[in-house]
Amino acid sequence: MVRILTRSDVRSLISMDEVIDAVQKAHEDLTLGRADQPERHAARTPGTDAHLIPMTAALADGQAGGVKLLADVPANPARELPRQQSTIVLVNPENGVCEAFLDGGAITQYRTAAASAVATRCLARPDAHVLGLIGAGAQARSHLAAIAQVRPIDRVLVWSRTEASARAFRDAVADSGLNIELAGSPEQVVRGSDVLCTLTPAATPVVSGRWFGEGLHVNAVGAPPRRDHREIDSEGIARARVVVDSLDTALAESGAVSIALEEGAITVDHVRDELGEVLTGAKPGRRDDAQITLFNSVGVPIQDIATARILVDRARDKGIGIEISLPE
The missing domain is CATH 3.40.50.720 (NAD(P)-binding Rossmann-like Domain)
Structure with a gap:
């Protein structure tokens, strides 16, 4: 079953101190070769000034892999929409099964601040x-x-x-x-x-x-x-x-x-x-x-996937989110 977590679900589950620790470990694992994060390339959408940026990462020890799709749309503020919007897909790397879809807005807000905190702590x-x-x-x-x-x-x-x-x-x-x-x-x-x-x-x-x-x-x-x-x-x-x-x-x-x-x-x-x-x-x-x-x-994306892993595990324990079966 695939779990869907909305922005309000994410906000009810997320904790800054946990995200700081998860982001720090993700960066350490990446440097030590335990995690992977390939180079990414933005797609320009013809007829607009929007960029679509797929961001892929895999955590250490087969914990999770996934993709964050970031849309950067400069015209959105005039439409009273955020300039940047994102969705995260979490996958079990051992069998390729999709575990969850998560709204990326709150995750981005927390993991970005968490990365700044990690950098501040060591610099x-x-x-x-x-x-x-x-x-x-x-x-x-x-x-x-x-x-x-x-x-x-x-x-x-x-x-x-x-x-x-x-x-x-x-x-x-x-x-x-x-x-x-x-x-x-x-x-x-x-x-x-x-x-x-x-x-x-x-x-x-x-x-x-x-x-x-x-x-x-x-x-x-x-x-x-x-x-x-x-x-x-x-x-x-x-x-x-x-x-x-x-x-x-x-x-x-x-x-x-x-x-x-x-x-x-x-x-x-x-x-x-x-x-x-x-x-x-x-x-x-x-x-x-x-x-x-x-x-x-x-x-x-290593920051996003590390944060998503925490949230999906907690959502499963608490019964939060909507479950669907994609193959049906």
Whole structure:
């Protein structure tokens, strides 16, 4: 039987601390050769500016395999739909049987923040306590929840293009007990932060590297997987020690990396370090308290499949979701 989990099902089952641990193990297993994640290619849909991106991964020890189909549709916000939508198919790799279909929206939100938390745990200063958020949407809320689990956050600076969005974020997290401050500009957020998360679908930079202070850790998250979109300028990429979630993915789909390379601000060697290599000790973490570090997060399917595995097991135990038989 195939289990179908809706977005509300996923939200009722998911736990940030579990996702953080699952994402970390998935990256470690990938680096150690225990899991697999082939290179992906986007399909451009004729007559539109949409991209369809199939993302395949297989977990260690035959736990699960699957595909996430991501649709990046720039025209959707005008239709009052999310720019990015996704669906995940989970498969038993031992027999090829489909186990589940899951809405990918909430999974993407959690696993993206979890990856930032994993990177923050191994790259940010241990005493980092001020979190900066550029963008105030759903990812801002999930990143606050995730980063607060790995660093002693007590103050949050947030900026959004609209003050209403920033105020809505502050109201949504009012019970966190943290000092939430609305900033007047991205520069104010960057200069005042120990850990910075950029969470906007920007096509052109909203953050300048000249604002980076000593010891800053950046999670560059929001830009869509397109080579002409970036939130952080080339100076920011060049000034930071960069760690990527996947080198192949960063070179193919990260505008921050691609444009910095095209402008001659960096070479490929500047972005060769992958998160899994840092986690397993194959590459070093933070060098010292003054170093600027940056995690370039495009998003990879090993994170989605690891999260989906947890959810499907829990849904089965709790009897949540709809079961259907596809062969009938």
